[in-house]
Amino acid sequence: MNEHLSPDLIVDYLHGELAPEDDALAHVHLSTCAACRREIDLESNLTEVLQKMAAAEEQEMPSLIKAAVWQQIRDAQPGPVARFAAWLRSPVAIPAFGVPAFAVLLVGGWLASPYGHSAGTAPTIDAAYYLQAHAQTAQTPLSIQPAQPALETSMIDSGAGPQLADADADAALAAGGLDGSR
Amino acid sequence: MVRVKPVAGAFCALLVLASTSAGPIAAAVTPPPASPAASVSASASASALPTEPADPTVLLRSSVAAPKTVSYVGQFESVRFASSRASATIVKVEHRAPTLTRRWYVAPEALYGDYVITRGSSTYQFDTKGSKLTVTRNAALDDPLLSGGNFNRILQNYRAIYDADAIVADRPTASVSLINKYTGERAVRVWIDRQTHLVLKKEEYHANGAVAAQTRFEDLRYTTSIPDDIFSIDAPAGFSRVAGPAAAAPSSDIEKVIHDAGFTPYTPKVLPQGFNVVSGDVAMVNGVRTLHLLYSDGLRSISLFENATGAAADFGSLHPTTVSFEGHDGQYVEDGPTTLLTWKEHDIYFALVGDLLRPELIEIAKSVVP
Numbered sequence: 001m002n003e004h005l006s007p008d009l010i011v012d013y014l015h016g017e018l019a020p021e022d023d024a025l026a027h028v029h030l031s032t033c034a035a036c037r038r039e040i041d042l043e044s045n046l047t048e049v050l051q052k053m054a055a056a057e058e059q060e061m062p063s064l065i066k067a068a069v070w071q072q073i074r075d076a077q078p079g080p081v082a083r084f085a086a087w088l089r090s091p092v093a094i095p096a097f098g099v100p101a102f103a104v105l106l107v108g109g110w111l112a113s114p115y116g117h118s119a120g121t122a123p124t125i126d127a128a129y130y131l132q133a134h135a136q137t138a139q140t141p142l143s144i145q146p147a148q149p150a151l152e153t154s155m156i157d158s159g160a161g162p163q164l165a166d167a168d169a170d171a172a173l174a175a176g177g178l179d180g181s182r
Numbered sequence: 183m184v185r186v187k188p189v190a191g192a193f194c195a196l197l198v199l200a201s202t203s204a205g206p207i208a209a210a211v212t213p214p215p216a217s218p219a220a221s222v223s224a225s226a227s228a229s230a231l232p233t234e235p236a237d238p239t240v241l242l243r244s245s246v247a248a249p250k251t252v253s254y255v256g257q258f259e260s261v262r263f264a265s266s267r268a269s270a271t272i273v274k275v276e277h278r279a280p281t282l283t284r285r286w287y288v289a290p291e292a293l294y295g296d297y298v299i300t301r302g303s304s305t306y307q308f309d310t311k312g313s314k315l316t317v318t319r320n321a322a323l324d325d326p327l328l329s330g331g332n333f334n335r336i337l338q339n340y341r342a343i344y345d346a347d348a349i350v351a352d353r354p355t356a357s358v359s360l361i362n363k364y365t366g367e368r369a370v371r372v373w374i375d376r377q378t379h380l381v382l383k384k385e386e387y388h389a390n391g392a393v394a395a396q397t398r399f400e401d402l403r404y405t406t407s408i409p410d411d412i413f414s415i416d417a418p419a420g421f422s423r424v425a426g427p428a429a430a431a432p433s434s435d436i437e438k439v440i441h442d443a444g445f446t447p448y449t450p451k452v453l454p455q456g457f458n459v460v461s462g463d464v465a466m467v468n469g470v471r472t473l474h475l476l477y478s479d480g481l482r483s484i485s486l487f488e489n490a491t492g493a494a495a496d497f498g499s500l501h502p503t504t505v506s507f508e509g510h511d512g513q514y515v516e517d518g519p520t521t522l523l524t525w526k527e528h529d530i531y532f533a534l535v536g537d538l539l540r541p542e543l544i545e546i547a548k549s550v551v552p
Contacts, residue, residue, distance in 0.1 A: 123470050123492075124468065125468055125487075125489070125496065126495075127497045127498065127522060127524070127533075130487055133465070134476075134483070136320050137474070137485065138476065
C-alpha cells in the first residue's frame with residue numbers, strides 16, 4: 001500500500017474496526033509513512049481530548065431531582081403499617097402477637113368493669129360541695145333574704161339570724177323517709 | 183310524672199301580687215304586732231317618716247330583726263360579679279313572718295319556674311324540670327351563738343356610717359355603709375326601709391372597691407294576707423323527694439373539731455385583719471372525712487376544707503383554671519364574687535373558699551403550709 005491512508009481508514013484503524021487484512025496493510029503502511037503516522041497521532045489525540053471533555057461535562061443530578069427520585073422509591077415501598085400488616089399475616093406472628101393482645105384486652109375489660117373500677121379509683125369530692133357548704137355556714141346578718149342552700153346557692157343572697165328548725169323536715173329526715181343518700 | 187308548670191307558679195304569684203296591691207284588700211293589711219312596720223302604709227309620705235336613730239348601728243340591728251316581724255310579697259333582683267362576668271337572677275318572693283319564705287325564679291331561663299320554700303332552717307327546693315324535691319337542713323342557723331355573734335363581729339371590725347338616702351322599690355330608705363376599720367374601705371352598703379327597717383337593697387364591695395354583688399327589691403308590698411298554700415311543702419305528684427347535702431352542725435369548739443378530724447390539719451398563718459376562726463365541723467363527704475374551718479370578720483368569710491384521704495376536688499362541668507404558687511399547681515373557679523381554690527400539699531387536699539379577690543386567697547393559701 002503506497003497511497004496514504006484516508007481519514008476514514010485512519011479512524012477505523014484507531015477504533016480497530018478494519019478487517020484483519022486491511023488492518024495489516026494499514027499497519028505496514030504506517031511503519032514506512034511519516035505523514036500518515038502524524039495523521040494517526042492527531043486523530044488519536046483528538047479522540048482523547050473529546051473523551052476528557054465529555055468526562056468533564058458530567059454533572060451532579062440536581063438535589064431536588066434526586067429527592068423526588070428517592071421519594072418515588074420510598075412511595076413504591078410498603079410503609080410501616082403495611083409491613084406490620086404483612087408481618088401479622090405471617091404464620092410466626094399469630095401466636096407471638098395474638099396471645100399478649102388477648103391478655104391486654106382481658107385486663108382492660110376487667111378494669112373497665114365495676115369490679116376493677118371501684119377497686120382502683122380514689123374518691124373525689126364534688127367541687128360544688130365546697131361552695132354550698134361555705135354558703136350555708138358563712139352567714140351574715142345583713143341580708144335581704146333568708147339563707148338558702150342548694151339551688152344556685154351562689155346566686156342568692158344568704159344569711160339570717162337564728163331561726164327555728166322546721167318540724168316537718170326534722171321528722172322526715174329522722175324517719176329516713178327521704179330518698180337521698182347524703 | 184307530673185311537673186309543676188311555671189305558668190301555674192307565675193299565676194299564683196300574680197294572684198298574690200294582685201291580692202296585695204292597692205285597694206280594699208291593701209287597706210286591710212295588718213302588720214304583725216310589735217313590729218317596726220306596725221303602721222306600714224302603701225305609699226309612705228316623707229313627712230310621716232320616722233327619723234333614723236343617731237347611731238346607725240341601732241338601725242342596723244333593727245334591720246337584722248325585721249324579717250321576723252315584717253311580712254311582704256315582691257320581686258328582687260340579684261347580680262353577682264366575677265372578675266370578668268356577672269350572673270343575675272330575678273326572683274318573686276313571698277315572706278310571712280317570722281320564718282316562712284317562698285322564692286320563685288323568674289330568670290334565668292334555666293331556673294324559670296323552680297321555687298324554694300324556707301321554713302326556719304329547713305329548705306325545700308322544688309326542681310320542676312327534674313321533678314325533684316330536695317330537703318335540706320342548715321344546722322348553722324340553729325346555733326344562736328354562731329349566728330347572733332356575727333353582728334358583734336361586724337361592729338368589732340367595721341364602722342357604720344350613714345350614706346345618702348334613696349328611694350328603692352318606691353320606698354324611702356336610709357342608707358348605711360360599713361367601713362372596714364383596718365383598711366378604710368367600704369365593704370357593704372345597705373338601704374333600709376325607713377318604716378319597716380327591712381333591707382331593700384344591698385351592695386357588697388371587694389377590697390379594691392369593685393362591686394362584688396348587688397341585690398335589690400324591684401317591687402314590694404307589705405302584707406300578711408299570704409295564703410298557706412304558697413308555703414306548702416308537699417311534693418307534687420310525680421316528684422321524687424330527696425335529702426340535700428347534709429352540712430355538718432358547726433361547732434365553736436375548734437379543738438374538739440380538729441380532734442374529730444382524725445389527722446393533724448394545717449391552718450392559715452396569714453388572714454386579712456379582723457378575721458378569726460369562728461366555727462368548724464367534720465363531715466363525711468362521699469365517704470371522705472372532711473374538716474371544715476370557717477374564718478370570718480362578721481361580713482366576709484373564708485372556708486378551709488381539708489382531707490387526708492387523697493380525695494381531690496371533682497370540678498365536673500365547672501372549668502377550673504390552673505394557678506401555680508410555691509412550686510405546686512392549684513385549680514380555681516369563680517362563682518360570682520366567690521372563689522374556690524384547691525390544691526394538694528403534704529398529702530393533704532385543701533379547698534379554700536371565700537368572697538375575696540383571687541390574689542388575696544392565694545396569699546392565704548400560701549400560708550397554710552408555709
